[in-house]
Amino acid sequence: MWKDFSAGFIKKNKASSISIVTAAFISALFLSLICSLFYNFWIYEIEQITIDEGSWQGRISGIDESDLSIIKNFSNVEKAEINNTLSTEKTIVADVWFQNIRTVYKDMPLITEKLNLDSTAASYHELLLSRYMVHNPQDNSPPLLMAFFIALLLVVSVSLILIIHNSFAVSMYARLHQFGILSSIGATPGQIFTCLLQEAAMLCILPILTGSLLGIAGSALTIKIINFFAQEIAGRHNAVFQYHPVVFMATIFVSVLTVFISACLPAKKLIKLTPLQALQGTDELHLKKKKHSCLLCRIFGIEGELAANALKAQSKALRTSHLSLTLSFLSFTIMLCFFTLADISTNYTYFERYQDAWDIMVTLKNTDISEFRQGEELRNLPNVRNSLVYQKAIAECSIPETEISDELIHLGGPEAVTDNSINTEKCSYSVKAPIIIIDDKSFEEYCRQLNIVPRLDGSIVLNRIWDSLNSNFRYKKYIPFVKNRQRTITLQNIENTELSADIPVLAYTQDPVTLREEYEDYTLVQFIPLSLWKQVSGVLGHAEPETYIRILGAEEAALSELNELQNEILQTLSPKDNISIENRIQEKISDATMKKGMILIFGALCVLLAAIGLANIFSNTLGFLRQRKREFIRYASIGMSPKSMKKMFAIEVLVIAGRPLAITAPLTIITVGFMITASYLDPMEFLKKAPFIPVLIFFLFVFALVGLAYYIGGSKLLKSDLIDILRNDTMI
Known part of the structure; x- marks a missing residue:
């Protein structure tokens, strides 16, 4: 029956066969491409996490050196090492790797119990474990990565089923008269159904294999294209195309299942017709x-x-x-x-x-500005037009109602323009006062820009507030926050307001220091020199751990010139792991x-x-x-x-x-x-x-x-x- 019926139809009706072959090929191509890309993106993310945060799976703190051998001898532990970066003289931290990663959340509590440590001594590399589909049993939120991929694969498969189903339907319903004749001479619906599936298999095996292989090639090409466009992105490692036999088997299985369902849908409808209906039917x-x-x-x-x-x-x-x-x-x-x-x-x-x-920005991580000693060397580098070293801190200040500017009072006071970030107290307002600590030489230059006598014993106040009633965030309009008559401002520790320091105000301005900084809208920013900060830091504290260096190169410097200057800066700073440069x-x-x-x-x-x-x-x-x-x-x-x-x-x-x-x-x-x-x-x-x-x-x-x-x-x-x-x- 196959030879006389289906094989003959395929040979004589190439258009219908090409339609089915094309649809099956596209289906396999898309499914293979999606599965391969997902696998490579998954592997790449694991590699990036490993580079950024390490490949450790569990971490135990508060151990003794003698405890390390106990951890290594524990069942399922592949290796354990002391983390020299996190360990101190008082506390030793060990990173642990496991042979079977899926039992991490069961094994770590057993290890801490064996070492007589509290359960809080154990921590988990949850981001990395989640990429390996290892879920914390105490976390009620399910992992979404695999669910997202399955949902995507399901949507694509359903879409492809509709395409291939249409191709099979066109071919099958074009032969209603033939099916009626076969039924009238004794062919059972089951025989016709089997014959149609054999025809589908014959037409689709080669396209599925070819499409799957081309999907793999397309995935490899996509990875190369991504690497080409992302090669200039700092901190990114190149992706390497990888593939696994399980991915190929999954692709073939989903492709075959898609084709099978696509062929079954019209075939089942067709075999339900009676011989008379089939003989009378038309595909028009x-x-x-x-x-x-x-x-x-x-x-x-x-x-x-x-x-x-x-x-x-x-x-x-x-x-x-x-x-x-x-x-x-x-x-x-x-x-x-x-x-x-x-x-x-x-x-x-x-x-x-x-x-x-800015032309070049250097970030010194875990570095206090008072510890930086190479500011003068940077200023003396060739092609450096200007160099400024600064650090950020946070404090609070209290502004009496009588000192609010007339423009702000006309709008209804701070309450009318702010987002409730300013607290109202008795006859005064408690306002955040971000502090920009600037090296002394740059602060003196800033004073000269404002036409005031350079001094290192006071603050320059950025006296402005966003008029949110008459402007939007895209085109902001600023008005004075306070009247320019207070000669002293009291800065308070944000955690303990009883700790405060009285800072002389050298000037009020609406022109901040030229930095790559976005200042908060409803604050009184304070620009103070490093010398003054050394005097008040013990009281105010709360300085951020990073120190920044803003460098301006030659006027209209080209990329090559900035790259050369960047290399000179790195050589001057003797870079370590705690330095990043832009x-x-x-x-x-x-x-x-x-x-x-x-x-x-x-x-x-x-x-x-x-x-x-x-x-x-x-x-x-x-x-x-x-x-x-x-x-x-x-x-x-x-x-x-x-x-x-x-x-x-x-x-x-x-x-x-x-x-x-x-x-x-x-x-x-x-x-x-x-x-x-x-x-x-x-x-x-x-x-x-x-x-x-x-x-x-x-x-x-x-x-x-x-x-x-x-x-x-x-x-x-x-x-x-x-x-x-x-x-x-x-x-x-």
Whole structure:
């Protein structure tokens, strides 16, 4: 039966076979690509966590050196080492690795109990363990990584089932008459069902294997592309493509299951038909209730009316295409608009705002500014225009109501413009007072910029507050916070307000020191010299552990010049692990490269989503010869010319490709309008950089492929001898 029935049909009906083969190939390709990329992203994240935080799985603190041997001899412990970074003379910390990582949460309490330690002595590398799918049993929130992948795989599989199902349905329902004949001579539904599955297996085995292998190659290429775009990002290690046999087996299993379900759905419906129903049935597309299409009829005439009815008859078969193309259009346009807005916002709030504030930033971790001794050497380096060393601290101050500025009182006082960050006390306001501690020489230069006599015994107050009533966060307007008459300000310890220091006020200003800093809106920022901080630090405290060095290079320095200066700075500082350095131009290049890479990845996903819809359209048009032959014979019998038939196809192409754009355009306009409003950007700034060209190219790409699919299907239909086809014994 297989040889005479299915094998013969495959040989004589290559269009239907190609449709099924193409759908199975695309299915396997997508599934293989998704599984392979997920596996590589998973491995990469584990590697990045290991580089940043170490590969330890458990950590025990408060042990003695003699306890290390006990830990090593414990069952399931692979190795244990003393962590010299965290260990002190009083406390020894040990990192532990296990042979079976899944029993970490059971073994660690047993080890601490064996060492007579409290359970709090044990800690876990929860981020790393979660990537290995090892979940803390006491944590009620389930791990989401695998659940996300399974959900993604399920969504993709269902989408692909719809595509392949349509291909099988077109092929199977085209043979209703044959099935009726077979049933009438004694073939059972089970035999027909088995024969159809054999046919599906014969057609899909090779495409599944080929698609899976090409998916692996596509994943490797994607990793290379990501590495290329992200090579300039600091602190990132290159991803190395990896693969595992289990991933291949999982891909093949899901692909086979997808094809099997796709073939079963139409086959089960088909074998439920009685022989008489099968003999009487036809594969012609029918429209139960014809409707008059005013728009297409008015624009294109009778061809538009006929095309509208044909599209309605195919609505079920093209449902996947409409959904996939609409989602791909919407995702692509909104993604490009989002990145355009993000680029405008980043340039405005970061690169353009601070382009004259810094060229190179050095962060000295766990370093107090008073310990830094190389400031003068940095200033004397060639091509260094300016160098400033600073550290940040936090304090509070009390402002009497009588000292609030007239402008702020006119707005209703601090309560009217703030977000409840200012506490009201008896006849005064308790305000945060961030402290910027500046090296003495830079502070004296700042005094000269403000035209005041340089002194190192007082503070310069940034006297401004954001007028949130008359401006937005994008274009902030500032007004004076206090009156410029207090000669002394009292700074208080934020934890113990009884500890305070009276600081002379050298000046009030609304022009801060030129730094790459974003100051809080409702605070009184204090700029004080290092000499003064040494006197009051014992009382105020709360300095951040990092010291920063802001360096300005030569005017309009190029990237190569800043890179050279950066190397000189590193040599001067004798860098250790506690130093990080940033280059403004390199930072901007890295930011642009990272955005391009993200656009490429998300754009590729949108193209894949569009490919699902396009594959469904190609699958549908390859069945034109069987699906629409009677329809066009009727048109020919009433005198419709081939030119009019071609016009019908052109109208269908325009509607199929244009409908997603028509749906997407208003949704995109509404979404982008909301984003522009929420970010308080000038709409004209967006329109100048709006991604019209990429969206147009994407639309033309889809339009061309839809047109190609209709050209292939329509050409075969119009070139065929339709009368001979009707005389074929497979039809009534």
